[in-house]
Amino acid sequence: MSFVREVALDSDLVALLALQERDQAVAALEAELNSFDPELAQLDANLARAESELAGARKGVEEAGNRRVELEGKIEGYRLMQERRRQRLEWVKGAKEAATLMAELDLARSVLAKEEAEWMRSADKVEEAEKRAAEVERALEEARTAQAPRREQIAALRAECTERLNAARQEREETAKRVKKPILTRYDRIRKGNTPLAMYPLKGSACGHCYTAVPIHRRQEIQGGRGVTSCEGCGVLVYDPGT
Ligand SMILES: [Zn+2]
The missing domain is CATH 1.10.287.1490 (Helix Hairpins)
Structure with missing residues (x-):
C-alpha cells in the first residue's frame, strides 16, 4: 500500500511527508519528556x-x-x-x-x-x-x-x-536535507505558526485542517499526489493523498 502510494506521489511530496512524520515523532518525544x-x-x-x-x-x-x-x-x-x-x-x-x-x-x-x-x-x-x-x-x-x-x-x-x-x-x-530548500522554508514557517501540522491531505475538495474549499485549478495542480498547494483559509500545505 505504502509502496503504491510512494510511486504515485511526487518525490517532493514524499520527502515532505517523511519530514512531517519525523517532526511528529520529535513532538511526541518532547511531550513525553515534558510529561x-x-x-x-x-x-x-x-x-x-x-x-x-x-x-x-x-x-x-x-x-x-x-x-x-x-x-x-x-x-x-x-x-x-x-x-x-x-x-x-x-x-x-x-x-x-x-x-x-x-x-x-x-x-x-x-x-x-x-x-x-x-x-x-x-x-x-x-x-x-x-x-x-x-x-x-x-x-x-x-x-x-x-x-x-x-x-x-x-x-x-x-x-x-x-x-x-x-x-x-x-x-x-x-x-x-531531502526536501528542496524553498519548500522546506515554507514548511518550517508554517510549523512555527499555530496549526498543529504544516501539511494536511485534501478532504474531498477542502483543506483537511480548516475545511476551506480548495479552488478547482489548485486541486488539479496537486491531483494524484503532484506536490502541494497552500490553503487560502489557514495557510497550511494541502496535498492530494491519492487513492
Ligand atoms: Zn486550511
Missing part, C-alpha cells in the same frame, strides 16, 4: 514547603535564643545594681537612708526573681524551639529520602527519553 514536569514540580513543591518550614523553625530557635540572651543581660544588670546597693548599705550612716536602701533591695529582689523566672521560661522556649527544628529537619530528611527512588526513576526515564529525542532530531535533520 514528567508536573510530577517533578510537585516533588519540588513538597520539599520547598518542608524547607520553608525548617527555615521558620530555625528562625524560632534564633529568636528564642536572642530573648534568652537579652534576659541574661538584663538580669546581670539587676544583679550588679543589687550588689552596689548592698555595698552602700554597709557604709550608710543614717537609719532613714538604710531603710530606704533596704526597701530598694527588697523591691529589686522581687523584680530580679520575676526576671529569673522569665529567663527560665525563655530557656524552656529555646529548648522547645530546638526540638521543633530538629523534628522539622528530620521530616525534611525523610521527605528527601522518600522522594529519592522516584526522582532517580524519573531521571533515568528522562535520560532515556532525551536520548531517543536527540536521535529523532538527528533523523529529522537528515530527512529535512
Whole structure:
C-alpha cells in the first residue's frame, strides 16, 4: 500500500511527508519528556514547603535564643545594681537612708526573681524551639529520602527519553536535507505558526485542517499526489493523498 502510494506521489511530496512524520515523532518525544514536569514540580513543591518550614523553625530557635540572651543581660544588670546597693548599705550612716536602701533591695529582689523566672521560661522556649527544628529537619530528611527512588526513576526515564529525542532530531535533520530548500522554508514557517501540522491531505475538495474549499485549478495542480498547494483559509500545505 505504502509502496503504491510512494510511486504515485511526487518525490517532493514524499520527502515532505517523511519530514512531517519525523517532526511528529520529535513532538511526541518532547511531550513525553515534558510529561514528567508536573510530577517533578510537585516533588519540588513538597520539599520547598518542608524547607520553608525548617527555615521558620530555625528562625524560632534564633529568636528564642536572642530573648534568652537579652534576659541574661538584663538580669546581670539587676544583679550588679543589687550588689552596689548592698555595698552602700554597709557604709550608710543614717537609719532613714538604710531603710530606704533596704526597701530598694527588697523591691529589686522581687523584680530580679520575676526576671529569673522569665529567663527560665525563655530557656524552656529555646529548648522547645530546638526540638521543633530538629523534628522539622528530620521530616525534611525523610521527605528527601522518600522522594529519592522516584526522582532517580524519573531521571533515568528522562535520560532515556532525551536520548531517543536527540536521535529523532538527528533523523529529522537528515530527512529535512531531502526536501528542496524553498519548500522546506515554507514548511518550517508554517510549523512555527499555530496549526498543529504544516501539511494536511485534501478532504474531498477542502483543506483537511480548516475545511476551506480548495479552488478547482489548485486541486488539479496537486491531483494524484503532484506536490502541494497552500490553503487560502489557514495557510497550511494541502496535498492530494491519492487513492
Ligand atoms: Zn486550511
